[in-house]
Amino acid sequence: MASFVLPAHPKIPKGKKLAVIILDGWGEQVSDEYNAIHVAETPTMDALKNGRPDTWRLVKAHGPAVGLPKEDDMGNSEVGHNALGAGRIFEQGAGLVDTALETGKLFQGSGFKYIQEAFPTGTLHLIGLLSDGGVHSRLDQLQALIKGCAAHGAKRIRLHVLTDGRDVLDGSSLGFVDDLEQTLKEVRASGCDALIASGGGRMEVTMDRYENDWNVVKRGWDAQVLGEAPHKFASATEALKKLKEADPKVNDQYYPPFVIVDEAGQAVGPIVDGDAVVTFNFRADRMVMMAKALEFADFSSFDRVRWPKIKYAGMLQYDGELKLPNHFLVSPPEIDRTSGEYMVKNGISTFACSETVKFGHVTFFWNGNRSGQFSHELEEYVEIPSDSGITFNVAPEMKAILIAEKARDAILSGKFDTVRVNLPNGDMVGHTGDFHATVVGCATADKAVKIILDAVEQVGGMFLVTADHGNAEDMVKRNPKTTKPVLDKNGKLQILTSHTCAPVPIAIGGPGLPKNVRFRKDLPNGGLANVAATTLNLLGFEAPADYEPSLIEVVD
Numbered sequence: 001m002a003s004f005v006l007p008a009h010p011k012i013p014k015g016k017k018l019a020v021i022i023l024d025g026w027g028e029q030v031s032d033e034y035n036a037i038h039v040a041e042t043p044t045m046d047a048l049k050n051g052r053p054d055t056w057r058l059v060k061a062h063g064p065a066v067g068l069p070k071e072d073d074m075g076n077s078e079v080g081h082n083a084l085g086a087g088r089i090f091e092q093g094a095g096l097v098d099t100a101l102e103t104g105k106l107f108q109g110s111g112f113k114y115i116q117e118a119f120p121t122g123t124l125h126l127i128g129l130l131s132d133g134g135v136h137s138r139l140d141q142l143q144a145l146i147k148g149c150a151a152h153g154a155k156r157i158r159l160h161v162l163t164d165g166r167d168v169l170d171g172s173s174l175g176f177v178d179d180l181e182q183t184l185k186e187v188r189a190s191g192c193d194a195l196i197a198s199g200g201g202r203m204e205v206t207m208d209r210y211e212n213d214w215n216v217v218k219r220g221w222d223a224q225v226l227g228e229a230p231h232k233f234a235s236a237t238e239a240l241k242k243l244k245e246a247d248p249k250v251n252d253q254y255y256p257p258f259v260i261v262d263e264a265g266q267a268v269g270p271i272v273d274g275d276a277v278v279t280f281n282f283r284a285d286r287m288v289m290m291a292k293a294l295e296f297a298d299f300s301s302f303d304r305v306r307w308p309k310i311k312y313a314g315m316l317q318y319d320g321e322l323k324l325p326n327h328f329l330v331s332p333p334e335i336d337r338t339s340g341e342y343m344v345k346n347g348i349s350t351f352a353c354s355e356t357v358k359f360g361h362v363t364f365f366w367n368g369n370r371s372g373q374f375s376h377e378l379e380e381y382v383e384i385p386s387d388s389g390i391t392f393n394v395a396p397e398m399k400a401i402l403i404a405e406k407a408r409d410a411i412l413s414g415k416f417d418t419v420r421v422n423l424p425n426g427d428m429v430g431h432t433g434d435f436h437a438t439v440v441g442c443a444t445a446d447k448a449v450k451i452i453l454d455a456v457e458q459v460g461g462m463f464l465v466t467a468d469h470g471n472a473e474d475m476v477k478r479n480p481k482t483t484k485p486v487l488d489k490n491g492k493l494q495i496l497t498s499h500t501c502a503p504v505p506i507a508i509g510g511p512g513l514p515k516n517v518r519f520r521k522d523l524p525n526g527g528l529a530n531v532a533a534t535t536l537n538l539l540g541f542e543a544p545a546d547y548e549p550s551l552i553e554v555v556d
């Protein structure tokens with residue numbers, strides 16, 4: 001058994017309060033009119049950067065630095081917070097699924113064998129996000145899964161697709177539907193009856209998270225399981241086109257639920273007793289609620305009307321603590337010995353807080369996709385309810401100030417050694433593609449940082465401010481080489497709703513920070529995984545030997 005006792009840091013004393021602030025979706029990019037952070041008034045963050053090369057730097061937050069397969073994979077909250085909390089780089093779901101598909105192991109595992117039992121007489125349903133974004137799922141993996149299932153005996157496959165427009169450009173869903181239809185055609189030619197059965201936009205249908213709004217999951221349930229939706233079409237392509245014609249404001253993220261019907265008007269693929277279901281997203285947060293609805297006998301979050309007896313597997317197991325779902329096709333990364341666990345085992349008390357839509361980021365993701373606390377005595381997790389049923393450009397301040405005030409009160413209470421928050425604005429408002437609202441959101445996040453830093457000042461503490469990946473710093477599609485916007489065929493800017501591959505800032509400071517502590521210069525490629533050792537050092541401990549190295553040094 002690994003020992004959790006950490007030696008004292010030889011030079012940094014214990015006992016100073018530490019605030020850790022994560023700005024969600026806050027990267028560093030060219031400072032121009034498409035950078036909402038640059039355009040926003042951000043005096044607090046500017047002051048941490050300007051003229052402070054020893055206590056401000058950039059760290060990598062995308063690609064292999066956070067366990068993603070490729071250098072052009074943008075960062076995201078799951079991999080970012082996993083790295084921040086765990087202090088090491090784990091190969092993440094995207095890469096694990098790639099390997100399982102390439103080696104064919106996915107089709108030999110116990111999870112696949114389990115769903116395969118339903119193939120002779122039942123339908124296989126595949127539910128998930130349809131894009132090549134690589135944050136929650138990937139189209140090429142879905143295509144390989146469909147072909148592999150057909151080759152391994154699936155006779156009837158039904159797709160329940162969620163359109164994206166958040167990790168990819170808005171409007172790109174039509175192309176992804178075309179690609180998927182092509183694969184389904186090939187599979188049909190091999191004798192497997194494969195069709196799209198239902199759909200809807202990811203933010204409107206199924207992919208809610210952290211129980212912010214169960215109506216989202218219910219809309220998905222009604223379409224996917226019951227075969228009922230307000231809109232019925234002969235194909236997914238027709239659905240996307242007609243729904244857009246009827247309401248030009250509708251976008252890929254927010255398509256209403258629809259079902260595909262046959263000539264007699266019957267839904268082509270409701271989920272019934274004896275069927276198999278796979279949720280093909282590898283990322284956990286936005287599939288956990290659906291997984292609960294599919295799997296839990298005791299379930300009261302909405303009226304399921306019918307709870308079919310199915311064989312259900314997740315692409316991954318989404319929650320190791322809850323063992324949810326029980327069956328899965330690929331084993332998730334085993335993110336163990338996170339900094340949160342070390343802190344608890346070394347007597348460090350923690351207060352963690354965010355609003356609902358980011359609450360699991362500083363708890364569940366931070367702790368290696370583990371729900372619950374390590375210690376009820378030493379840890380307090382506070383969730384501030386998020387607005388639901390709106391897009392965040394309508395209320396771009398979100399709950400940032402309330403989160404900061406909770407953190408301030410926790411710091412001033414003297415009860416906690418460390419306080420950790422996620423400020424959501426740059427990310428959640430950035431995803432709406434509304435530039436002006438994102439500017440307001442970023443300015444608000446900056447004000448929230450100030451509230452926390454003022455409290456740190458009062459108690460003579462320290463702070464570490466960083467981000468989990470980029471988003472708000474880039475609101476248009478650019479040519480990566482020239483950084484100039486890439487215009488569409490009509491000469492218009494293409495709004496970027498997604499995350500980016502930008503590095504993120506990290507700043508340390510506060511009256512409690514020993515004067516001779518500064519960022520090392522010999523880790524130019526440092527990334528988010530280097531932050532955990534840094535925070536353990538600031539709290540007066542040496543970091544575990546196998547953690548990525550600390551970003552700080554003490555100069556004599």
Ligand SMILES: O=C(O)[C@@H](CO)OP(=O)(O)O
Nearest residue numbers: 076077078135166167427
């Ligand atoms: O909203 C989400 O699910 C993702 C984007 O797909 O954003 P984040 O990783 O910041 O949570």
Ligand SMILES: [Mn+2]
Nearest residue numbers: 024025077468
């Ligand atoms: Mn994020």
Ligand SMILES: [Mn+2]
Nearest residue numbers: 025427428431
């Ligand atoms: Mn995001």
